[in-house]
Amino acid sequence: MTSKLDQLKAMTTVVADTGDLDAIARWRPEDATTNPSLLLKAAASEAYRPMLDKAVAFAHAAGGSSDEQLGLATDRLAVLAGQEILNRIPGLVSTEVDARLSFDTAATIARARRMVEFYDDLGVDTGRVLIKVASTWEGIRAAEQLEKEGIRCNLTLLFSFAQAVACAQAGAFLISPFVGRILDWHLANSGRDRFEPAEDPGVQSVSRIYNYYKANGYNTVVMGASFRNRGEIEMLAGCDKLTISPALLQELEDNHGELARRLAPETASTQDRFGPMDEARFRWESNEDAMATEKLADGIRRFAADQITLENQVRALARAA
Template sequence: MANKLDQLKTMTTVVADTGDIDAIAHWRPQDATTNPSLLLKAAASDAYRPMLGKAVAMARKQGGSDADQITVATDMLAVLAGQEILGLIPGVVSTEVDARLSFDTEATLKRARRLVELYDQQGVDNRRVLIKIAATWEGIRAAEILEQEGIRCNLTLLFSFAQAAACAQAGAFLISPFVGRILDWHLASTGREHFPAAEDPGVQSVARIYNYYKANSFNTVVMGASFRNSGEIEMLAGCDRLTISPALLQELKDDNGSLERRLSPAGATSQDGFGTLDEKRFRWESNEDAMATEKLADGIRRFTADQIELENRVRTLVSNVA
């Protein structure tokens, strides 16, 4: 019998949850996704040093204040990393907008368009790029506009059903609900040490979203993310896409047991009669979901901290490049 990773690939598109070039080259996933945390780790590796130098040199050449150059350099590093990754995979790569812009629609639009422009300058077709944006109300509105412009989006830091419904209604190409971080919150809030995979709150959240989308013919792709264990992945077998860390990919590859399909469009049913969400209702529904409110804020803070650390890492290089 094929191992569980190979079985999973017959029912779900597997995405690599890493910015490590060597890991992506080894696992050869269909797609790849990055974020500031992953880029920060990757930037310390030998594989990224030439990209980092090139990004800083290009930013220096563009001119402007040191702050402007640092911002351009980090965006350029993300684009160069994305370009390198696209040379290893057949699908798409997600590149993230600065999390500090999560509550500013216009600033998000400006940064997203610049990322696409930078990819274009490197000869990368924008159909192979997803712009990754936090699923705040402002981020969802930006994604709605970008999708109309032909720029496909990945709405990330998604923890609630209200976020998922709003993303689908906005025509977002893809969402990334965070399974493991939902589990983390419930473990902390209940004092429990474990949830069986079938009762995992993160798994249940993604399954609910998937069934709602399929039962109501929404085209938005569901990509489960942020897994804590392989059991969560197995319970979501059949989901459109799953982005998985190298460690869990290896665990699935080493397991030759049978993998059951859990989700399918044909079997999707939903009792959720969620109507159109305006801003007031979105904010109310979000306010009523303590887990989602807390984890969204925490996620934005974490991505921001890593973005700032990455910028600090290139600050000296920007000032030294002639």
Template sequence: MTNKLEQLKTMTTVVADTGDIDAIAQWRPQDATTNPSLLLKAAASDAYRPMLDKAVADARRHGGSDAEQLTVATDTLAVLAGREILNLIPGVVSTEVDARLSFDTAGTLERARRLVDLYDKQGVDTSRVLIKIAATWEGIRAAEQLEKEGIRCNLTLLFSFIQAAACAQAGAFLISPFVGRILDWHLANSGRDSYPAAEDPGVLSVSRIYNYFKANDYNTVVMGASFRNTGEIEMLAGCDRLTISPALLQELQDDTAPLTRKLSAEGVSSPDKLGTVNERVFRWESNEDAMATEKLADGIRRFTADQIELEQRVRQLAKAA
């Protein structure tokens, strides 16, 4: 019998949740997604050293203040990594906007356009690039404008139904609702030490979003993310896309038990009825969801910390060069 990974690929587009070039070469997923945390880990590898050197050199040629050069260098590194990843996969790669711009629509638009321009200058077909933006109100507004410009977006750090609905109404190409981080919050706040996969709060959240989108004919792609175990992945078999870490890909490959499809757009229904999500509704519903509010803020802080650490690494390299 084929393993669970191969079975999953017949139901769902599998995306590699890593910036590690060697891991992507090994697993050959359809798509790949990166973030500052993944890039920081990957940048410590020998495979990334030429990209780091080129990013620093390009930033020096660009000129400007030290801060401006540092921003150019880190953006260039992300784009060079994305280009290498695209050489290994047939699909798309997601490249993230600096998390410090999560509440700045204009700043997000500027950075997103620059990332796309950098990809274009590297000879990359920009239709194969998704710009990854935090699903704040400001980030969603930026994505709405970028989509009108033909720049496809991946809305990340998504923990709530209201975030998902707002993204779909804004015409976002793709959302990345998190699973494992939702489970983390519930384990920390419920007094429980585990949940069966079928009752996992993160699984239930993504299933609800998927069913709502399909029942209401939204074209936004649902890509479950941030998994803690293969049980969560199996309960979302059939979701549009799932982004999975190399460790969990290996577990799925090593398991030859049958895998049952759990999600399907065929005949789907949703009990959720929702009108237009304006800013007032979005902020109120977000405020009422303690888990989503806390995890969104925590996620932005974590990505920001890793972005700063990545910048420090680039700065040290520049000084040594």
């Protein structure tokens, strides 16, 4: 029997959750996703040094204040990384907007447009680029406008059903509901030390969203993310896309048991009923979901911290140049 990875690829688009260029070449995924944490890790490798140098030189030539140049350099680095990744995959790459803009719709739109312009300057087909935006109310409104402009978006840091409904109603191209971080919260707050894959709260959350979208005719792509173990992935086999770390890709390749399909459009059903999502309802639903509120805030803080660390590295490189 073929590996579980090959079986998964027959029913789900497999996405590499890494910025490591060697890992992407090794696993040959359809798409790839990056975020500030992954970019920070990748930037420590020799493969990224030429991109760092180019990004710093670009920002210096553009002029402006030191803070403006720093922002230009880090955005340019993210785009250069995306370009290199696209050279190694046939599909899409996701490039993330600075998490510190998560509550500023106008600034998120402006930064997204700049990143797309950078890709265009480099001769990259911008139809292969997704701009990643946090699934805050402000981020969802930014994505709504960007989608109207033809800039497709990946709504990330998604933990709640309310976020998923709002994203679909806004016309988002893709959402990235986080599985493992939901599990982390429930392990920390339930008094339990484990959940079987079928009862994993993160798995149940993504399954609920998938079934709701398919049963109601939403075109927004569901891409499960942030996995803690192989069992979570197996329970979501058939989901539109799954973004998976190299370590878990290896586990799937090494396992040759039968992989059953768990999700499919033709079997999707839901008991959920949801009318138009306005800001008041979104904020109330979010307030009532302690897990989603805490994990969204924590995720934004973590991405922002890694963005600052990356900026410090770029600043040091600029000074040494």
